[in-house]
Amino acid sequence: AQSVSQHNHHVILSEAASLELGCNYSYGGTVNLFWYVQYPGQHLQLLLKYFSGDPLVKGIKGFEAEFIKSKFSFNLRKPSVQWSDTAEYFCAVNAKRGSGNTGKLIFGQGTTLQVKP
């Protein structure tokens, strides 16, 4: 069965520190990859996505992620975090099968990021 694993459950950083959140998935075929953010009391918002092409993807608010196919990974990075980045971060994978795509997403467990001012 497909699964998504986020290694860091709770990360605490000081402002201006660099961030890297790990995400690995288990599926041998073609995938679409996503990172979502959920700010306290708000709904999920898309940070960035990878469908094809350049494996280094840039998203909103200075976030980027790199798809490494050989490692089944899609790690999220930000060079300098801000207090406003405090939120829950979710990695998600949509597995494509042949010409069909149900659109179903499998989510990782989530990572709580706390940025101290």
Place this chain on the structure above:
Amino acid sequence: GAVVSQHPSWVICKSGTSVKIECRSLDFQATTMFWYRQFPKQSLMLMATSNEGSKATYEQGVEKDKFLINHASLTLSTLTVTSAHPEDSSFYICSALDTRASYEQYFGPGTRLTVT
């Protein structure tokens, strides 16, 4: 991005009653919507895929008779929690799948259900 709304944003009901939650895609037509459940400090668990004009597809372990899903139009899906119990208390989130250009899901703000 596209906008998905949910109504109500929160609801309190008594044990044994039924509650209906609406999910609307406001600026695009969605033949497919998804319903998730999120427990505190946990990830989203996919409950079912709602397909316009056909029966919903439920994930393993989700009771289809308890969580009734209706997708009567291209912009509206409803989730009815029947005979609610306290253990059904949770945060329910819907999303709408945009198939126009990419398979991206847009999420609603969620509905907090508390069963007393």
